Amino acid sequence: MLQQTRVETVIPYFERWMQRFPRVQDLAAASSEDVLRAWEGLGYYRRGLNLHRAAQTLVEENDGRLPTTATELMSLPGVGRYTGAAIAALAFGQDEIALDSNLRRVLARWTDLTLDPRAPEAERKLMKAARSLMPKGRAAEFNQALMDLGASVCGPRAPACAVCPMAFGCLAYRRGTQDQRPVRRERHRIPHRLVAAAVLRRHGRALIGRRPEGKLLGGLWEFPGGKREARESLEDCLRRELKEELGIQVTVGERLGIFQHAYSHFRVTVHAFACTLRGGEPKALEHSQIRWVYPGRLTAYPMGKVDRAIARELQQEMASPDRQKPGPSVRPRKTPSGKRRVRKPERAAGGRRRT
Numbered sequence: 001m002l003q004q005t006r007v008e009t010v011i012p013y014f015e016r017w018m019q020r021f022p023r024v025q026d027l028a029a030a031s032s033e034d035v036l037r038a039w040e041g042l043g044y045y046r047r048g049l050n051l052h053r054a055a056q057t058l059v060e061e062n063d064g065r066l067p068t069t070a071t072e073l074m075s076l077p078g079v080g081r082y083t084g085a086a087i088a089a090l091a092f093g094q095d096e097i098a099l100d101s102n103l104r105r106v107l108a109r110w111t112d113l114t115l116d117p118r119a120p121e122a123e124r125k126l127m128k129a130a131r132s133l134m135p136k137g138r139a140a141e142f143n144q145a146l147m148d149l150g151a152s153v154c155g156p157r158a159p160a161c162a163v164c165p166m167a168f169g170c171l172a173y174r175r176g177t178q179d180q181r182p183v184r185r186e187r188h189r190i191p192h193r194l195v196a197a198a199v200l201r202r203h204g205r206a207l208i209g210r211r212p213e214g215k216l217l218g219g220l221w222e223f224p225g226g227k228r229e230a231r232e233s234l235e236d237c238l239r240r241e242l243k244e245e246l247g248i249q250v251t252v253g254e255r256l257g258i259f260q261h262a263y264s265h266f267r268v269t270v271h272a273f274a275c276t277l278r279g280g281e282p283k284a285l286e287h288s289q290i291r292w293v294y295p296g297r298l299t300a301y302p303m304g305k306v307d308r309a310i311a312r313e314l315q316q317e318m319a320s321p322d323r324q325k326p327g328p329s330v331r332p333r334k335t336p337s338g339k340r341r342v343r344k345p346e347r348a349a350g351g352r353r354r355t
Contacts, residue, residue, distance in 0.1 A: 003047060003083070004264075013042055024064045027055040036219050036302035045217060045304075050078025068092040089139035097130045098143045099123065102150025108182035109154060112171035117182045191266040196238040197225035197310065198275040199256055200282075205294050206314060208301060209245070209287030221301040223272065223310055224287075234271050242275070245286045249279035257313055259306045270306050272313075 001010045001017075020038050021027040027035070032052060039048035054076040058064055066087070067073050073084035086098035097103070104117040107126045110133075115122035134142045153160045161173050172178040200207040200223075208221045226241035228234055235252040242250050253274040260269050284290045293301065295314040303311060 001042060001047070004044060005042060009042070013039070024055045024058055024066075027052060028059040028064075032213075032219055033302060037300075040220075040302045040308070041305065043305075045220060047078060049213070049219060053077040054079065066091075069094060070096050086143070089143050093137065093140055095134065095136060095139045096143075097127055097134065097139075098147075099126060099130070100147060102147045102154075103130065103143070105156065105182050106146050106150045106154045106166070109159065109172040109178050110166065110170050112175055112177055112181060113183070115183060116185050118185070190262075193266060193268045194228040194234065194237075195225060195268055195270045196228060196234045196241065197223045197270050197272045197307075198238055198242055198250065198252075199223055199272055199310065199314065200242075200250065200275045200277060202277065202292060205292040206298070207246075207282060207290060207292055208298070208307075209284065209291075210289040212286075212288050217304050219302070220307070221291075221303050222307045224290075225270075235273070238273055238275065246282040246290070247280050247285055248277060248282050250275040251278050257310065259309050261306055268306075272310050 001014055017038055020034075021030065030052065032049060035048050035052045036045060039045060042048070057076055058066065067076075068088065069092075070081075070084040070088040073079050073087050074081065079087075082098055082100060085096035086100075088094035089096040089098055104126060107113070107129050108117045108122075111125065111129050113122055113125060115125070117123070117126060130146075149164070149166065153164050154166075159178050161167050161170070161178055164170070164173070167173050170178070172181045198207075207224065209224050210221050211217050211219065213219055224242055224245050225238055226245070228237040229240075232240070238252050239250060242248055253276060256272045256274055258269065258271055261267070282290055291301075295311070295318045298311040298315065
């Protein structure tokens with residue numbers, strides 16, 4: 001859970017997770033949908049699915065016991081070199097280096113590394129330096145000390161060298177290059193994608209589809225739609241996507257909301273539209289499953305943040321029958337006194353969605 005996610009965000013999720021799955025056997029026996037529901041909101045959902053598969057592997061092949069060496073740990077789904085080394089060192093006292101971003105930064109300054117610390121050659125140099133510093137049999141304390149040092153003293157900007165207990169041997173500090181280390185990679189412009197999503201309703205229920213495993217947001221449920229192509233209107237995009245995904249023709253109605261989200265490598269803006277079925281019967285051509293669901297039941301289906309925000313709009317609409325639907329323009333409404341007042345447009349919510 002802590003991979004690419006802040007501690008304060010993780011704590012409530014971890015506590016709920018341990019209540020729901022107190023033993024590895026409980027996690028192994030759960031469905032992938034239960035796992036995704038417990039993980040919803042943390043992002044990078046493949047982490048949760050990999051954890052689920054790892055639990056199943058441990059129960060089936062190792063009587064529910066966790067291996068103690070980094071090599072054995074790395075054979076489990078979702079456990080890479082860093083995670084395997086961290087568990088081996090912190091949980092089992094193995095002499096392994098858990099080279100996270102904090103250790104990379106501290107060691108890059110300690111050695112005054114002139115390379116990008118994520119480059120293969122640089123990583124070899126950092127691992128060599130770390131092994132030369134680590135006291136034998138003290139891997140847990142060593143790794144945690146450098147993690148804490150990087151988080152609290154040797155930060156990304158303006159390192160507090162005056163209070164650093166490692167300043168005496170830090171080459172970057174002695175040479176005055178600490179602000180230039182670690183070497184930063186050139187940042188590229190983050191792409192922006194426009195996406196259209198359909199709220200297709202029939203007999204009071206909305207249509208949602210489950211994304212195939214192995215894709216972005218795999219296993220989560222979404223409102224169907226997709227990325228707009230060049231020179232294509234959002235309405236045309238939606239008509240094309242629903243024909244490709246579901247084999248249907250639709251009439252695209254009013255815009256229900258605009259939702260934004262930033263992934264690690266791109267940004268997305270999602271426009272949700274009310275749609276009416278005009279021809280064909282929906283089929284799961286690109287989803288693993290599709291379902292018509294009453295708005296009040298949408299909480300039972302794990303979703304990314306954008307789709308969850310759309311679902312909440314539908315649930316609020318159901319809870320307040322006389323509530324006006326948000327649209328692209330501001331509409332006047334009569335007050336009890338007979339005067340007209342203007343309803344402020346609702347604030348767009350952020351979240352994830354398919355691309």
